[in-house]
Amino acid sequence: MNTSDDSRPFDLVHELVTKQLEGSATEADQQQLAAAVTGDTDVRREYIEYMQETAHIASRLVHPQPTKSMANSQVLEAFDSADLAGTTHQSGRSFSPAIAVSAVVLLAASLAIWQVFVGQQTPATPTLIANQSHVATLIHSAGVVWDSQHRAVDELSRVSIGQKLCIHEGTLKLVFDSGVEALLLAPCLMEVQDRDRVYCTYGRIAAKAGPHGSGFVIDTPVARVTDLGTEFGVAISDSGETEVAVFEGEVDVELGSADQRRQQTVSTKREHLVQGQATRVGRDGRSRRIQSIDNQRLPGVRDLAPLHSKSPVIAAVRDNLSERRPESRMFYRIVHAGLREDCKAFVDRDHQWNGVSEDGIPTDLIGADYVMPFNDDKFADDLEVRVTVAQPATVYLFFNDNIAVPPWLADKFQDTGIDLGLDEAAHRFNHSRRLAVGPAASIDRTFSIWKCVVDEPQDLVLGSFERPDDVQLGYNMYGIAAVAQ
Template sequence: MNKPKDSADRTFQPAADRELVRLVNACCDDHATDGDIRRLEERLSNDPEALAWYVEQIGVHTSLDWSVTAQDAALAASVLNLETPFSQRSRPRGRERRYGREAIGYALLAVCASLVGIALTGWALQQRSAPSEAQLAARVPTAKITHPTDGARWVVLCSNSRPDGMRTDVFPNETVHLTSGQMRIDFEQGAEVTLTGPAVLQVLAPDRAVAVRGKLTAVVSEEAIGFAIDTPRAHVVDLGTRFGVEVDDLGQTDVVVFEGEVDIAYGPIEQRSNDWSRRVMRMGEAVRVDDLGAAQRIVSIPSERFAAAAPSDAPLVEPVIADIRDNIRGDQSWNYYEVVRAGLREDALAYVDRESHEWNGFDERGLPAYLLGADYVKMFNNDKVQSDYELSVTVARPALLFVLFDDRVPPPEWLVRDFTDTGDDVGMDRGRFRNLGGTMNESFASGVGPGVSIEDRLSVWVRRVEKPSSVLLGATQTPHNRLNMYGIAAVPLLD
């Protein structure tokens, strides 16, 4: 939604909008019908000015109503024999309260109430102010907001929680609320965090931030190694990498490693973070820490989900490949398949566990035209040796499903049975990669474009999938560990 205007600038005249006034007052006085709530929802959803007025008017109502909480505190306090200024004027509300079970919480409420003297006659006021321009100029920002997209709207909250407009300098303990669009936050120490709205990020220090809600991708250069992101359920420390984090409203946290490694600690919010589980996550791994603090594997991730992971010029299209499932990884494995939406092209990265293996045309003629712009799956090249491997590919609509299979070994039975060899080939440009033992193999150079630095030839097999459904694929069925794991691509089946 649009950034709200200051009250002084608003021209909305509620008196002229009798329906809205009636609906809001019905809510305030507890006689709104279900239909009233739905209608109010409709009105507020489509009218930012009405929404702003609603919040103002409800704000008056809740301020008047505030004494009720103090009364509850007084009731609880009387249970605990605590004296408060409200103990002489408490009135029951006629609703069951759970004082016994959580008495300590209410006792605290009571103490709070006595501290601030809240009631109709006592608004305890504390004037807060944003830092002046001179104060801002005297300080060095911890991070800077850069590259906001068109339509990006945000507000920076000072460390005292006061909003201070759409400024670009961010200081320690300030919070960036991005309501729409996308932006990058460049941290002083070198980390670049791309936020996708709606998102809330608190900047703690040059090397640390809290992802309160929303989605971010962090690119961390060597000098910024150690950059940390906290979430309600996880603590992620970068070890020189590119990774994504998404936090939902319940604090559930997804962490995805696109390159390099991160240290992750995770656990329930009730537990101290020192007691959380810890693990190193590597390229090609993703995990969901649920709202109870338990870790679960994320099996597949669409490329467009995280800003810096998707091809920047990828067109917005309906997905063809909807889901991927395999039979060999339990919750102990955090490996994920990346489904790259409309992303197959020359030099497209082929595997989630290889830094440089790229799809290319086998010769200068390039990739077959029907494959360009296809959805494709970045597989695990190491799965080429899994003899009992099965993979379920779900297509969201009628499609041509392609398997790109290494010519150095005979095609397995399932491939010959269910697919047809098109007679076309594609090439694999390996580049440098990490061996299974972890050492870097520098034997192969990387080229750019079709037919350049091609090490392997793979045949294009095809199958028509007439309706949205799942297709089961099998293993390479060979002990040969120097071939490539097959690739998968799909394009819509046109009439």
């Protein structure tokens, strides 16, 4: 591989792919590799060259089996039957049989999704285009129990138009040829109707569109959701009631069943949702606001795993805005065990929480449940936010330092004397902001950390605050977190 001009793409690909092959890659590593490959042409080129080189080495250790596909179990069978010894790469790196197995499996996965990254078929994947009804690849499954009435699908297998995926337990990850990633959470019944359309009878689906994936449609018994370049989640109950939440970008939601939409029997025909908005569509084809969404119930496609598996501390969040603004569709996102460096702070901004020094976020807060409110609520007068605390806990509130402390905060909470930083992304008030990675790398705002000890389950009521004297300096909504006692 030629890295004489710039070694950075090679170094990134080599480090992350090697971790995957050796089984030491964390979920954060996998997220970084996926983001790098989908977002950078140089990294994509280095990735495929590296995987081709790795597969070439692996192929010298495996006898060809032309009559078999390269599914995981068949690759393992080939290695089980071969008398293999470790070999050495030309650069001197050790290349073990275990890594060779992983290399072939990972290459099969990479070739299956490579057409998604570059927007075209490659000569190395002729089997992927032999059947024109194939429109997606199942790239990962975890803890899956398939319904006995529907055909199970192996990892790395292609999925066809008309095929139904029905699972009682576990999760499935699909990559559509259009560039859409989809995460299915059980129980779920979904039918693939086209390369950019599915029908979900019940279950939960999170979808993330790539640069060419706009227009992906999820039909449900009571709504049609059309992606407009975004990441969103859809949850369909057994009765067909449908919840839609936009994590990034925007979607169109057509209300009512297919028959209702054709007959135009619903008074409000369509809703346009943007980042931080959600709606629930009932059997009658009418919609209403969803006040809060738990990331355990409806995660994003690439959400990091919770930092622990303890019981949730924050059960729900709601406010008093629906009575005054019935058209509002903004939601609070509850992130269980998710507070960490570079975690997203608000549903309607891409700002991130970070430690103000190299020591990072205070250790007592790492892994806390936290709430992503909408930053625009900083403009709301007489705001009342009710946080349902499900167990005895210490509740923390992050309050912008350039804002006068309101009475409700001083009465219920105690200032810890510790600060937290906010790294601001570009937004409509400041287009020059840029995110950085890690603690203290780019702190645009400083927040004081206040705490309140809650001895029993209860609703904790928070309020609004006065705008600073100089609004040109900028300010933000407060953050909320909780740790079990």
